[in-house]
Amino acid sequence: MIKASLRGLLQRKLRLSLAVFAIVLSVAFLAGSLVLSDTLNARFTALFSTINQNVSVVVAAKDPQAVEPARLTDAQLRALSEVDGVKAVSPDVSAQGVIPFRATDGEPVSADAALGFGVDGNDDPLGLVELREGRWPTAEGEVTITAHTAELAKVKRGEQLKVYLPVLNEPRSFTVVGVAGYSGGRDSLAGEVVVMFQQAFAQQTFYGGTGLYGGASFAAEDGVSDDTLKQRIVEKLPAGFKALTGQESSEEQSAQVGVLFDVFKYILIGFAVVAGVVGIFLIFNTFNIIVAQRTRELALLRALGAGWGQVAGSVLLEALIVSLVGATVGLAAGIGVAAAGEAAITSQVELPAAGLVIAPLTVILAYLLGVVVTLIAAFVPAVRASSVPPVAAMRDVVRPDKSLTALSIVGAVFALPGIGLVLLGAFADLGGTAFLVLLGGAVLVFIGALLLSPLLARPIVRGLGALIGRGSAGNLGVRNAARNPRRTAVTAAAIIIGVTVIGMTATVVQSFKTSLEDIMGDNIGVEVMIQANVTAAPDGRQGFNPKALDQVRAIPGVKEAAAWHFDALGVSVAGQPQAFGIFATDVGQASRMFPFDATDGQIRTLAAQELVLDDNIAETLKLKAGDRTPVVIGGVTRDYTVVGVYQATPIIQGILVGEAAVADFPGPLAFQGFVSLNDGVDAAPVVEKIETIMKDYPGVQVGDRQSYVDQATASYDFLLIAVQILLLVALVIALLGILNTLVLSIVERTRELGLVRAVGLSRSGLVWMVTVESVLITVFGVFLGLALGVGLGAAFTKALMTLEFATVIAIPWLELGQYLLAAVVAGVLAAVIPARMAARLNVLDAISYE
Amino acid sequence: MTSPVIDTPAAGAGAAARAADLWKVYGSGEAQVIALRGVSVELERGRFTAIMGPSGSGKSTLMHCMAGLDSATRGQLAIGDTALNGLGDAGLTRLRREKVGFIFQQFNLLPTLTAEENILLPLAIAGRKPDPQWFKTVIETVGLGDRLHHRPNQLSGGQQQRVACARALVSQPEVIFADEPTGNLDSRSGAEILSFLRRSVTEHGQTIVMVTHDANAASYADRVIFLADGQIVDELREPTADAVLDRIKRLDVVSSPTGGPDGPPGQRTAEDSPAATATGASE
Known part of the structure; x- marks a missing residue:
């Protein structure tokens, strides 16, 4: 049995490679997301480890965001420095948002981090920062800057530098008296901008009084472990402070920064989920097709004494192998995605090098996703394979299409309560819970719609077909698309899913934008807005x-x-x-x-x-x-x-x-x-x-009304773009699914194709016939997806209106039209290979094809 | 054995279809199989011609070549006054659309179309309107009046083949090629189909060429051409079933390995050329 499965696998590699591709995409996104976030974490950990390389213990305020964060006094700092085992102390006087202005054009320097420090005129006791030229600042009007800062601000030693001071809330001019770098000859650790002031000035400016420190870093004497020193320091720690070892501090800091990149992680995981769900349909279809094509072979196996379990098992084994291949390739592709993502991020943010981190968990999750998705998808085809009667080996056993009634009833059982919940969420004044109700309803409606889609396929395809299926070739294409509604619906499912998500997002975003514009336009007497980032x-x-x-x-x-x-x-x-x-x-x-x-x-x-x-x-x-x-x-x-x-x-x-x-x-x-x-x-x-x-x-922006609306909706536009990319992923998978289905149809209908050629249909007519079928499947998917998406999007907007977040439901017709167009293009593309196959058929061979 | 070539065309204009010195060779080298060896034949307009021969005699290949479904290795082919030689796919498509009708052993109806739509399909593809009078006549001839709106899977085999006959007749082609049209039918349904074909020739002057290995079916024709080993070996006019059977018996004798006709120099002879595989497609 196993041998037979493996042989069969090799013979069907073209078709299975489509299923593999779906798994590859899904696994690649998941693995890419995990590898990228692990790798960035490793890089940040490396960064903060560098900062803390000679640091044994860090003392910092427990709540640095507090209105009045805790400060160390001179006396407290001295007490901590006298703890047994402390070799060196580096007190911390610092603030964020200390932004230099470029000497050349007066614009603020743009950097991810802009820090100000107070230094006491001596070299860094921990040896991280090294003076390269000039000296440390010793007077109020003096600063020393890092080499990277000097480069960005286009300023040299001896020149004036304008610096914005966050607590004073105004810029001041300073004389650059020195340029510093980091140990190892680095100009910056991560592209940050650093200005170092005289300590007393910094204390007064940042903390509102001299003799105050934000915290301190301690180096331990030889033979004293970091943990031991931490224990001793904790005993003398003033209230409101915490002590961490250098290692703990690095981990905490990198975790805080890593959160900023989580959005990439979640977008990629979103892609993985969509690709996985859409992939289930593609794999399901592929295995169904394979089982249908192998009916005679499966029946022969049954006739030769194979049990139904063995037959089902052979299909599942095939699925397992496919999933392992797909997950392996997907994992490799995911690592590639992560490498690309890392390159994109590190081109913006300078970070110390660290190799790609491929955690065991990533590998396990990648294979788990691939295997689970594939086995779910192959389950029904496997059961179907096992129900092939042995007699089918001898003669054609007509297995009539099962009635759609049962499926449609189940669909309605999902859809009707779903619609109820959606309406309830949209129109009843439920406050914040409205969205939970809506979301639950939306999921039910969506599942219901997918189950009902075979029932809807025939009338919708015929209706749409009346528009494009002109001519006898087109008409034949329409009939072919409508002839097996289950197959059409399953093939279109990938598109339905993708388009529903995009339709919903686009409708909500458009409504939100239009609402803002309405309000801004009509009711307010404000022409210019100033906004702090x-x-x-x-x-x-x-x-x-x-x-x-x-x-x-x-x-x-x-x-x-x-x-x-x-x-x-x-x-x-x-x-x-x-x-x-x-x-x-x-x-x-x-x-x-x-x-x-x-x-x-x-x-x-x-x-x-x-x-x-x-x-x-x-x-x-x-x-x-x-x-x-x-x-x-x-x-x-x-x-x-x-x-x-x-x-x-x-x-x-x-x-x-x-x-x-x-x-x-x-x-x-x-x-x-x-x-x-x-x-x-x-x-x-x-x-x-x-x-x-x-x-x-x-960081303060000025703009007119429109720019304010644009800014307010910018984050939604970002969401929309992310969802559009997601749609693209779904469309690519859908395209493969359609290709798959069409190839099968052409194999099944070889005789019919031969006949229409024999009675005078030209090659181009045949190509048109296949293209019409393909485009109808895609357009059916888009049609249903847009109806669902716009409907649900309108419901969500209605709930937003109840909460005063929006005033109108706006449907983005232009964008919806573009999605429709994209689907038509995808449909035409999907038809290229099958249509060529059909056109190349030899008429005589096709007619006498058994 | 004398030359098997008979009815050498005197004037091509009167023929609905003709072949001159038609050769069909499959494969090359060791695997070479010769299906047709220089066949010349004219099929008269308004007549019902049957092509008979044992399995592997090349009868289906001859028909496929003459209908423009298969290409000839060598020789001249024409339907009406259109030469098939050198016609590309587009030309052959137009030829099939305008001048040829087909009836197949397996009916070959499109399951998505009703009987009526199947019948009108060639006209729809050609973008032509049916002549209502002629359509009515055809429907009456094949006796499908009450079944026009049924799908093929709601029709019996005999009814499906009648739809296929009507489809071939409705466009009034120059010639209809029928490939074992009764091969998949019981004898009663088969007889009905043959009667329709006969009537359409007698009453409407349709030209029909039918490949069959059933002597009884051949007896409906005006003329029977016998093929063996890729050559025309005999013919019979106004045949009866008995006469056809009689000829077949004789054919079996003459086409036995010792009496086979010589091929061209260098070609393999019949005994080591399993012609059955060459024309296997028709079986």
């Missing part, structure tokens, strides 16, 4: 100085300019933590720029300890106008009075307090600025002038 939760420590708006107000044509402060760090209202933070602005001014509809109380400029909030939050917190409630901002608790409640809209929602509250915010910087113009003033020149004013604040 922040690297941490916004809390007033990043952004721009609101005083800069005075310059904006002086620009001719500007009517009003409003600064909005935002704090999303540790805010709580009425005892409830507010993850979406709190805004501080002149609410009276805001109500002239944005549509505030008061539903309770009034919306006006607020005095100290007054707030307004939207109706959703008011309901959640059970607050109404006139209530007094405790509000925690920046660690300070005060009682606030609710002045008004307004209706939440997609653009304005949340809790607002007056400008007086900014004093409690962790930082004084504004997060957003809104500018209104006098009637008839062109926004473009104003934007340019404001850009010049905001140049001193790196």
